[in-house]
Amino acid sequence: MNDWIDIAHLEDIPQRGARMVKTLLGCVAVFRTAEDEVFALDNACPHKAGPLAEGIVHGKSVTCPLHNWVIALDTGKAQGADDGRVATYPARVENGRILLDRSALRARSAA
Numbered sequence: 626m627n628d629w630i631d632i633a634h635l636e637d638i639p640q641r642g643a644r645m646v647k648t649l650l651g652c653v654a655v656f657r658t659a660e661d662e663v664f665a666l667d668n669a670c671p672h673k674a675g676p677l678a679e680g681i682v683h684g685k686s687v688t689c690p691l692h693n694w695v696i697a698l699d700t701g702k703a704q705g706a707d708d709g710r711v712a713t714y715p716a717r718v719e720n721g722r723i724l725l726d727r728s729a730l731r732a733r734s735a736a
Contacts, residue, residue, distance in 0.1 A: 629724040635700050645678040654678035656698050664698035664718040671709030
């Protein structure tokens with residue numbers, strides 16, 4: 626069963642933008658697409674730990690600001706020669722509020 630935490634209003638994140646949320650187990654980047662979909666991923670790029678929340682959002686991807694790695698927002702998979710993956714977390718919008726799955730964030734410590 627999911628235990629959702631309310632983190633922000635949808636309008637707090639611009640379309641094609643992101644915000645970083647600090648948790649006890651590290652930082653999570655929350656992204657909003659042009660279609661108002663939301664995605665949550667670890668904030669560190671698998672290449673050199675670049676801050677993904679500072680990257681450029683395009684379609685359902687984000688480009689890392691350090692070395693231009695492209696990460697799929699829905700799967701966390703890097704699209705590049707070396708490939709890699711970023712952990713993703715369930716996120717949704719309900720009544721204009723962005724919610725993250727608390728139990729999935731807690732499970733981060735098992736990795």
